[in-house]
Amino acid sequence: QDAEVVRTRDPQRLAQCDVVVDVGGEYDPERHRYDHHQRSFTQSMRSLRPDKPWTTKLSSAGLVYCHFGSQILAALLGQPEDGPVVTALYDKLYENFVEEIDAIDNGIAQAEGEPRYALTTTLSARVGHLNPRWNDPDQDTEVGFKRAMELVGSEFMDRLDYYHRAWLPARALVEEAIRRRFEVDASGAVLELPQGGCPWKGHV
Known part of the structure; x- marks a missing residue:
């Protein structure tokens, strides 16, 4: 929560960052790189967490939520990360908040056909x-x-x-x-x- 947020696409500056989100052209969670724009990226919540049903391609928002959502919710609520409250709310917030962001960011239409x-x-x-x-x-x-x-x-x-x-x-x-x-x-x-x-x- 005390991290400095830096907006840049400069590779030299990005290399100095602890966490890089939505830029940089790479997804490497071990190095905390969370971009989704590269052609090779096809990950969904289900591909990264097979216990989850959602197949919408993740945006960087979804990537961060996938990796850190439970930890964030646990800290905000004062609940165990692997407890039933965090587990239920993690799923509910992805389905009803984050997934929409993922889909729109990736240009995925909500339904087939022309919108009315x-x-x-x-x-x-x-x-x-x-x-x-x-x-x-x-x-x-x-x-x-x-x-x-x-x-x-x-x-x-x-x-x-x-x-x-x-x-x-x-x-x-x-x-x-x-x-x-x-x-x-x-x-x-x-x-x-x-x-x-x-x-x-x-x-x-």
Whole structure:
């Protein structure tokens, strides 16, 4: 968290960096090089972690999340890295936050065929809107870059907070309802959720 962020494509400066992300033309986790632009790169979450189902080609964001996501979540939540809370939230945040970034960065369409309307307010689009306009007198990108880091960081933390404090508790209630279903009805086909308003559909 105290690391200095340097934006450069200068190979000499990159060679001095402890971690290089999204530039440099190489993926070498042992040396902490995490670029995805080279033609030879085809990695997905599933290819790097066979226990995961996602086959979308990773961007550098996905690479960093793949290698460090569990460690980051554990530190933020004060939970064991290999515990059930971090494991569940790691998967949920990849599927509902990071994978979209991977796909858009790699030019992968959400669906086949012509889109019926434009999506212009995705996280990736809003980050792009922070770039200088073509005719701005000041073409300095540093201010926009810092705003982009704040934007993405804030939204990531918001989603983490929601899934940790709302989604996970709802899942626990649904799991308990499933365990008790035969007490509610002999068929086992009825779930009772005594606490109203619990979002249950995503858990069954």
